[in-house]
Amino acid sequence: MKFGKSILLLLCVCLLVSFVACSHVEKKITVVVREVGSGTREAFDGMVTDGVHFLAETDENGRIRHNTTASAVVQTKNGALLTSVASDRNAIGYLSLSSVNESVRMLSINGAFPNEAALLDGSYPLQRPYVIMTTKKLPLSARAADFLRYLQSDSVKSHVEAAGCFLPGRGESALPAFSPLSALPSGEKILLRGSTSLEKLILSAARDYAKCYGVNPDDLFDVQLEGSSVGRKAVENDTSGNVIGLSSVAVEADGINAHLLCLDAIAVVVHPSNFAVSDLSLAELYDIFCGKTQYFSAIEQGTKES
Amino acid sequence: MNKVRVKEFLGKLIFGGAALFCAASVIAIFAFLVFKGFPAFQKIGVWEFVFGDVWSPSRYDTYDAPLSGYYGIFTMIVGTIAATAGALLIGGILGYFTAVFLTFFCPKKLQGLFASVIHLLAGIPSVVYGFFGISFLLPLLSLVSPNNGSGLLAASLILGIMILPTVTALSQSALESVPQSYYDASSALGCSHAETVFRIMIPAARSGITASLILGVGRALGETMAIVMVAGNSPTYPKGLFHSFRVLTANIVMEMGYAGEVHEGALVATGVVLLFFVFLINLLFLLRSSKAIREKNKKTSVRKPIVRQALLPHTPTLGRLLSVLSAAFCSTILLLLLGFILFRGLPPLLSRRYLLFGKYEFGGAQITLLPSLIATLMAVLLSLGIAIPLGVMTAVFLHEYTKKNSLAVRLIRSAIDTLAGVPSIVYGLFGVVAFLPLFGGSSSVLAGSLTVSLMLLPTVVRTTEESLAAVPDGLREGSLALGAGKVRTILRLVLPSALSGIFSAVILSIGRVIGESAPFLWTMGSVMTAIPRSYLDSGTTLSVALYQLAGEGWHIEEAYATAVILILLVLSLNLSARAVIGHLKRKSTKGKEARSR
């Protein structure tokens, strides 16, 4: 009884203290990140640097060390990350440009906003390729090859745009038009595996592709999008030639053919009412995400307002 | 005559085979986990793995190249211990006082009501608790916290509420088993009700209450989905009440999908470490309960020191107050949870017919829950179809065929008890490393159902065994004395008499399949897709769908609606279970119209 009473008392005191302590002091930045293993995190960690260190880098032991602050909140979904940032005045996070909506405010990086021009001329630094992966070990099945042909034709342009991504460096004319075969090649279902970031894009493309042949997309595709790494694994283990893998990071692996699909930007977002920052340099971004900069007030703004 | 012998032999063979299968599956689970985790232990080094505090896995790591990532789970071990301690502090104390209230201070009229409140709290799926956490608790806590509210406090609160029913139910039965004569004796000396309760009854039930707390700890250790939604999950030490941290179970469920070779091994090894903790707790529980039994037999146990005697006069009134407050808190939580989710979820559920009945559209923007409902149904059917017969046959073998204390039986029984303590995420791990490769590496309803049926086995065996033990021996003797064989006795008499118990095992199992999400996530599929057409297709159960919808954040109204459906399912299961079990009991005891042929 005595134990219970004192514990209860202690708890009340704890709550009270934290309440008093927190309500009057400026709040620290809440860093919201994706989980290790997601394509977005991998791309972001590999690009954000203060000139010396990257958020993820190889250390003196030859191992990958993550410099992301320990107090970061990890979210496993783009939407969850968005909700986190949208509901916290002091939050900062990053996600695929295609997933950004009006519930958050987007920052410019190095003075550039993520738009087609800035992406294609490279002035917006946080960009990554969306890649289609197929196995190198055996020829693709007729169906998968035909779908790949579709993905590399100009028909894919509308889907890319609808998803908020950009076709790299090539004009419209560079892409061949897609002409359906006389009949849908027979065979098993095409297995779509990989990044969740490409979900919107690939599903609408798949739906339209099925429409070309007048078949139900469910009879044509088996979709399991659980992350770029899963997709990579599926392609590596492909034994039927039916797997189309989707990656949201660049792919360099022995057994894999990588086909560039389009470019995506990683947007850095804050709470919509947070006007303490508008533009960040890569180094400032690094300092925030590694925990060196703990308050928005510590970032000097204004001089480079664009 | 030979026919009877053959029948008897076959019966024994089948029942014994089921029991053996259960034992074998336990061995298989551990063998697989150790087999898959051992290379990781070896590669990373046990010391670095357990006591390293950097977790930055690399997908490029293979067993035959130098490591490029760090695999240390000490931060998560600390996180797990901290969250469990917090849960014990909140859920343990509240549960204990609620049990005291229910046993001694609750007006008779309200007793049934409170019992069903506790029942319901126990039945609500953990992912619904997690969802309640992110949609209600976190915004509330963020008012006072320096971050979005996630961290140790939120995790402890949610976990605490989750273990509360376990602690309450077990403490209550411990309190109820204190002989009434103690109470009478104390009252006869002129002690008030409250004094008697706190000075005589509760101290007498102390071992039982401790055991209930230990079991609560076991539950908190293994909890996955709720805590993953509120803990923040960055792999660091919990450096305060509001600091992102990660627990062992979360580590597994978050990264299983991505894991490369060594990474996967490290996650399995995380499961092994988790199991180690669970066994430690189980061992503690066993020691405690055997101590409780010893105390009861000896009837001598040393009572409190004098210091506490001096403090006691104050406690009865305070204790009474606290117990009333705890019970009020429990009901408030339940009302809050139900109210909040129904309030937010019912309108979209009612106004959007496509949510339930909409046609699934490939890559469409509209979410329909029909595929999840069907996938859930398929999983329930198959996993119960496997677990119920196997479990019942095992229970029959253990209870009807074996001598109580033979070595084989003790082994099988302890294997099953062990299985009961294994956290559901570990079953998920087992499913991934054992079942997925069987089906070409991709998840399917079949793999998910197989995984979960293993998880159901111990519950089914235990519940059935209890109901078999409740069948009077007179029935068996009567039948055997007529010259009926064992198989006939079991099939015609014993099992029909144990029907209510078997039925409650069925209901419990359905509830678990519907409520569990951790074992399904990586075995059955985590992407909401089309209606599965066969058991080889993948699919999401409703709970997994809720986890996905809540985590994605795009379809928050749909998430509320899913939570409403889950809660309604649990509620109706609860009610129907009561109705049917009550009916079966009445039928077997009073005996109105029995069946005739």
Add this chain to the structure above:
Amino acid sequence: MKAREIPHFGQSIRVRHADLWYGAFHALKDICIDLPSRTLTAFIGPSGCGKSTLLKCFNRMNDMVEKCRVSGEFLIDGVSIYGKIDVNALRKSVGMVFQKPNPFPMSIYDNIAYGPRTFGVRKRAELDAIVEDSLRRAAIWDEVADRLNRSALGLSGGQQQRICIARALAVKPSILLMDEPTAALDPISTEKIEELCLELRKTTTIVTVTHNLGQAARISDKTAFFLSGELVECGDTKQLFSAPRDERTRRYITGKFG
């Protein structure tokens, strides 16, 4: 009973030098006793003297008790029942009624028909005949004839016990073992069961265990007195109650101990 050939056991029991242990506990010590055909023998003695244990040896219900060991000869019409025999067939020939009425949780009809069905009787007409005959022999037909499809659990204790007797009779046993059949019943029900026993002993060998000395004197032909696992005395009931040979028997039946 045409469905299967079931070996039938006789009516007289002979026990020679029987010993029984429960683990280390020596429960029966060198028992030698003869129970002739179509007699009613009463086993009496204080609790724990081994009388029920011996009774359960006759249909091998002790087999189910853990760590129970039996030695000696148990013969029914010269056939050793601990030899290579079919236990189920033995139990069909040697019926048993328990202290506490244990009707099955099914209808009265199904209760009685349970045994015959076990041994392959399937035809409704045949079953009907067996059920009616058994209930009549157990003197309960008139009370339950109009509610054969009701649950047997709804009957009174005395009625339940007679249902159990009828159930035992339905497989036509040649020997009937009764383990304190009236211990849980009121005097009126007890009287009915006693009358029933007197009737049944004309066709069946009956062995009954009882704590009620008056009952033993009233209904039994022979009486056996047991004390701490030993058979102290066995003889004609009249002789045993009027002129016991052993001092311990005399003290027991005059209420000096036990």
